[in-house]
Amino acid sequence: MSGDPIIVTGGAGFIGSHACKHLAAAGFLPVTVDNLSTGHADAVKWGPLEKLDVRDADALAAVIRKHGARSVMHFAAFAVVADSVHAPDLYYDNNVGGLAGVLAAMKATGVDRLVFSSSCASYGVPDTVPIDEETPQNPINPYGRTKFFGEHMIRDQAAAYGLRHVMLRYFNAAGADPEGELSERHDPETRLIPLALMAASGQGAPLKLFGTDYDTPDGTCIRDYIHVTDLAEAHLRALNHLLGGGDDLILNLGTGQGTSIRQVCDAIARVTGRDVPLVEAPRRAGDPPTLVADPSLARKRLGFAPRLSEIDRIVRDAAPHFGLMPKTHVDG
Ligand SMILES: NC(=O)c1ccc[n+]([C@@H]2O[C@H](COP(=O)([O-])OP(=O)(O)OC[C@H]3O[C@@H](n4cnc5c(N)ncnc54)[C@H](O)[C@@H]3O)[C@@H](O)[C@H]2O)c1
Known part of the structure; x- marks a missing residue:
C-alpha cells in the first residue's frame, strides 16, 4: 500500500x-x-x-x-x-x-x-x-x-x-459500491432504501410510510x-x-432531483420485481415535506456532477446486499 x-x-x-x-x-x-x-x-x-x-x-x-x-x-x-x-x-x-x-x-x-x-x-x-x-x-x-x-x-x-x-x-x-465490495450496514437500520429493500425481501417489517398527506404529488415526502x-x-x-x-x-x-417515498418503492418493484409491503403511519414531527438540493455550485466549483444517482441505479447497486437480485438492466 x-x-x-x-x-x-x-x-x-x-x-x-x-x-x-x-x-x-x-x-x-x-x-x-x-x-x-x-x-x-x-x-x-x-x-x-x-x-x-x-x-x-x-x-x-x-x-x-x-x-x-x-x-x-x-x-x-x-x-x-x-x-x-x-x-x-x-x-x-x-x-x-x-x-x-x-x-x-x-x-x-x-x-x-x-x-x-x-x-x-x-x-x-x-x-x-x-x-x-x-x-x-x-x-x-x-x-x-x-x-x-x-x-x-x-x-x-x-x-x-x-x-x-x-x-x-x-x-x-x-446505493452501494457498483462492484459489490461495500454496502450500507447499520444496526439497527434506519435509512429508507435499506428498510424498503429489507421489507421487499421479507427480511424486515413492512415499510412504514410516515405521512401520506403531504403537499406533494403522491402525498409522501420527497428527498434527494x-x-x-x-x-x-x-x-x-x-x-x-x-x-x-x-x-x-x-x-x-445532491442531484437536484426529488424522489418521493412511493417512487422509491416503485423503483424497487421495477428493478427487483418485488413489491415493497407498506403500512401507513402518521407523520413524524420534524420531517420536511421536500428536501432537494440545488447542486449547481458543486458543479461550478468542483466540476462535480453525479453519474450514478438515478434512482433505479441506486436500487440496483444496493439490492443484492439485501438478498434481491436486480431483474432489469439499468444503464450507467
Ligand atoms: N448517510 C447520509 O445520508 C448522510 C447525510 C449527510 C451527512 N452525513 C454524514 O456523513 C458522515 C458519515 O455518515 P455514514 O452514513 O457513513 O455513517 P456511518 O455510521 O456508517 O459511519 C460513521 C463512522 O464513524 C465512526 N465513528 C463515529 N464516531 C466516532 C468517533 N468518536 N471516533 C472514531 N470513529 C467514530 C463509526 O464507527 C463509523 O465507522 C457522518 O458525519 C454523517 O453525519 C451522512
Missing part, C-alpha cells in the same frame, strides 16, 4: 469506506481512523485501520505524525436524527467533541487541509426548494445542530489558524438521493481542490 496518506475518520462507515476505495483508486493511501462504534473493520480494505476515538486528540495527532499525513477527511459522527432527539448529549459529545478532537490534532501537527461531512439537516425546514448554499440554516434537531455548530467551529479555526476546508452538505446518501460512489467522487475532487491551492468552499451534494 502506498500513495500520499490521507486521514479518513469514519473510514469504516458507509460513506467513509466508499471514499477510501475511491481515494485508493486515485493513488492516495487512505488511513482509516475509526472507533468501530457503527462501522465495520472488514470495510477497511484499501489502507491501514487505526482504531481510536477522534475525541482523543493526542492519539489522533500521533497517528497523523506516524503516517506523515497532510490532509484529513472527517466523516466520523453519529448520524441518526431520531437518536439525536432522544440522546442529544451523546450527539453533542461525539459530533461536536469529535470535531474538536480533529481540529486540535490538526493544529498540533500543522495539518491544514480538511474535508468535512456536513448535512442538509443543517438547513432544517427551508422556505423554498431547491435549496442552495445561501439558504438560511435553521436546524430543527440536535443532529442538524451538531453539523451547524461544526461548520462554525471550522470557520473559526480557519480564521484563527488558517485551516483550509471544504464543507460538503450531503442530501440523502444511498445521491449515490454513495458519487459522494466519494465529490470528496476526491474537494481534496484535489485543496491540494491544488483552491479556496475554502461550502457545497451542497
Whole structure:
C-alpha cells in the first residue's frame, strides 16, 4: 500500500469506506481512523485501520505524525436524527467533541487541509426548494445542530489558524459500491432504501410510510438521493481542490432531483420485481415535506456532477446486499 496518506475518520462507515476505495483508486493511501462504534473493520480494505476515538486528540495527532499525513477527511459522527432527539448529549459529545478532537490534532501537527461531512439537516425546514448554499440554516434537531455548530467551529479555526476546508452538505446518501465490495450496514437500520429493500425481501417489517398527506404529488415526502460512489467522487475532487491551492468552499451534494417515498418503492418493484409491503403511519414531527438540493455550485466549483444517482441505479447497486437480485438492466 502506498500513495500520499490521507486521514479518513469514519473510514469504516458507509460513506467513509466508499471514499477510501475511491481515494485508493486515485493513488492516495487512505488511513482509516475509526472507533468501530457503527462501522465495520472488514470495510477497511484499501489502507491501514487505526482504531481510536477522534475525541482523543493526542492519539489522533500521533497517528497523523506516524503516517506523515497532510490532509484529513472527517466523516466520523453519529448520524441518526431520531437518536439525536432522544440522546442529544451523546450527539453533542461525539459530533461536536469529535470535531474538536480533529481540529486540535490538526493544529498540533500543522495539518491544514480538511474535508468535512456536513448535512442538509443543517438547513432544517427551508422556505423554498431547491435549496442552495445561501439558504438560511435553521436546524430543527440536535443532529442538524451538531453539523451547524461544526461548520462554525471550522470557520473559526480557519480564521484563527488558517485551516483550509471544504464543507460538503450531503442530501440523502444511498446505493452501494457498483462492484459489490461495500454496502450500507447499520444496526439497527434506519435509512429508507435499506428498510424498503429489507421489507421487499421479507427480511424486515413492512415499510412504514410516515405521512401520506403531504403537499406533494403522491402525498409522501420527497428527498434527494445521491449515490454513495458519487459522494466519494465529490470528496476526491474537494481534496484535489485543496491540494491544488483552491479556496475554502461550502457545497451542497445532491442531484437536484426529488424522489418521493412511493417512487422509491416503485423503483424497487421495477428493478427487483418485488413489491415493497407498506403500512401507513402518521407523520413524524420534524420531517420536511421536500428536501432537494440545488447542486449547481458543486458543479461550478468542483466540476462535480453525479453519474450514478438515478434512482433505479441506486436500487440496483444496493439490492443484492439485501438478498434481491436486480431483474432489469439499468444503464450507467
Ligand atoms: N448517510 C447520509 O445520508 C448522510 C447525510 C449527510 C451527512 N452525513 C454524514 O456523513 C458522515 C458519515 O455518515 P455514514 O452514513 O457513513 O455513517 P456511518 O455510521 O456508517 O459511519 C460513521 C463512522 O464513524 C465512526 N465513528 C463515529 N464516531 C466516532 C468517533 N468518536 N471516533 C472514531 N470513529 C467514530 C463509526 O464507527 C463509523 O465507522 C457522518 O458525519 C454523517 O453525519 C451522512
